[in-house]
Amino acid sequence: MHGRVRRAAAPARAAPRGRPGPVGTRRGEAARENDRCPPHLTLRRGRLPLAEGRPPDLLSALRAVSAWLAxxxxxxxxxxxxxxxxxxxxxxxERAPLDRIELNWRVRMQDFEHGPYPLAREEVKALWEAAFAQPRLRRLRPVTSHHTLWFSSTPDHPFERVGASVEPLYRGGYLVRAGGGEPATVATAAEAVALAVAALPPEPA
Structure with a gap:
């Protein structure tokens, strides 16, 4: 059981494909970014973040950490x-431990809103919410690479990839790749998730 307070600099925005991202940030710019992004506190049990937020002042953070450690x-x-x-x-x-796959979904989605570096891309959050709402996908471990979401039938390494991968596009929409077929581009997260579900192996009778 532990708590961590860290000064979270605002993350650099990812550049759209085809455009170079920023190489560096000057000291004055970094200081201004830090002023806009106050310290972040995470309370954990083991590695699991159970409570997160930005304290209004250091004393409030110390009270929370002291109570947690007590x-x-x-x-x-x-x-x-x-x-x-x-x-x-x-x-x-806290009442009854959730399984590892459920926890992975929950923690990743919590980070989008309340983690030290909140996610700004709405299309990524929409994809996760739509996938989480599908029972068959929710039983699989979500895995990501540069916001591309895919699924594993195993909760830990080595992952066993199953079904499709879905990439949120900067220009809007989603690119769905399933097996060796042609990639499909769709407009909404719901459409992308429907294709991902359709690409799953048949359920046992």
Missing amino acids: GADLAAIRRTAPFLHVQEWAFAH
Whole structure:
């Protein structure tokens, strides 16, 4: 059980394909970015982030960490530190541990909104939400590479890739690759996820 406070610099925006990204940031620009991005606090059990947020001041962060290290549960932490975001899945996990695949989905989606580097690309979040809503995909381990989402039938390395991969495109839409077939471009996350589900092996009778 531990807590971590870190100064999170705002992440550099990814450049659209075909355009070079920024090579570096001057010191003055970095300082201004840090001013806009206050410290971030994560409370963990083991490696699992159960509560995250940006404290209004250092004293608030110290109170939260002290309570956590003293053994406070999540309900007490939320009363002590209302700036922390505690998801319903975290309360459920505190009562009865969730399985590793479910936890992986939950933690990755939590990071989009409340992690130290919130994700700005709405099309990526929309893809994860649509995939999570599909029971067959939700039973698989989500794996990503540069925001391209694919799925594994095993919870840990070595991953066993199954079905399709879905890449959110900077110009809008999604590129779906399944097996050796031709890639398909669709407009919405729901369409992309429907193709990903269709590419899964048949379920046992």
